[in-house]
Amino acid sequence: MITPFKFKDIHACEAVVLTCIDFRFWKETVEFVELELGIENFDFPSLPGAAKAINESSGEDLAMSCISVPVDLHHAQKIVIINHQDCGAYGGSEKFNGSDEAEQKFHEEELKKAKEKILAKYPDKEVILAYAKLVDHKDNIDFVIVK
Numbered sequence: 001m002i003t004p005f006k007f008k009d010i011h012a013c014e015a016v017v018l019t020c021i022d023f024r025f026w027k028e029t030v031e032f033v034e035l036e037l038g039i040e041n042f043d044f045p046s047l048p049g050a051a052k053a054i055n056e057s058s059g060e061d062l063a064m065s066c067i068s069v070p071v072d073l074h075h076a077q078k079i080v081i082i083n084h085q086d087c088g089a090y091g092g093s094e095k096f097n098g099s100d101e102a103e104q105k106f107h108e109e110e111l112k113k114a115k116e117k118i119l120a121k122y123p124d125k126e127v128i129l130a131y132a133k134l135v136d137h138k139d140n141i142d143f144v145i146v147k
């Protein structure tokens, strides 16, 4: 298969988007980033649990290089981290005894912790956090921006 290479001679991108590996969410995550956040070009690493990988990072490992390579090499100015509901890396929804609210709050705290850690290393970057929440009896995904 041959397809056009849109980024000939371009070595910088707007953002890095770190998301979970989960097959159920990544396509919609790309749509969210493009349509809702308006970011057109971004590095797109995925690691189980997204924020979890950053929070457990030693600072010099694969997880942190998912952020540092895009930032240092591709000059990404924005760092987006997206966690999602029913994430297996965290033990899934069942860990929260059916409370969607408790689950969301937990993920928001995880995301904020990851943001702190990234800002400690890259204080001049914009960090955007989002939580992919299942709504309408799990028929839809609602991407909630976490402030």
Ligand SMILES: [Zn+2]
Binding pocket: 020, 021, 022, 048, 049, 050, 084, 086, 087, 088, 089
């Ligand atoms: Zn996950």
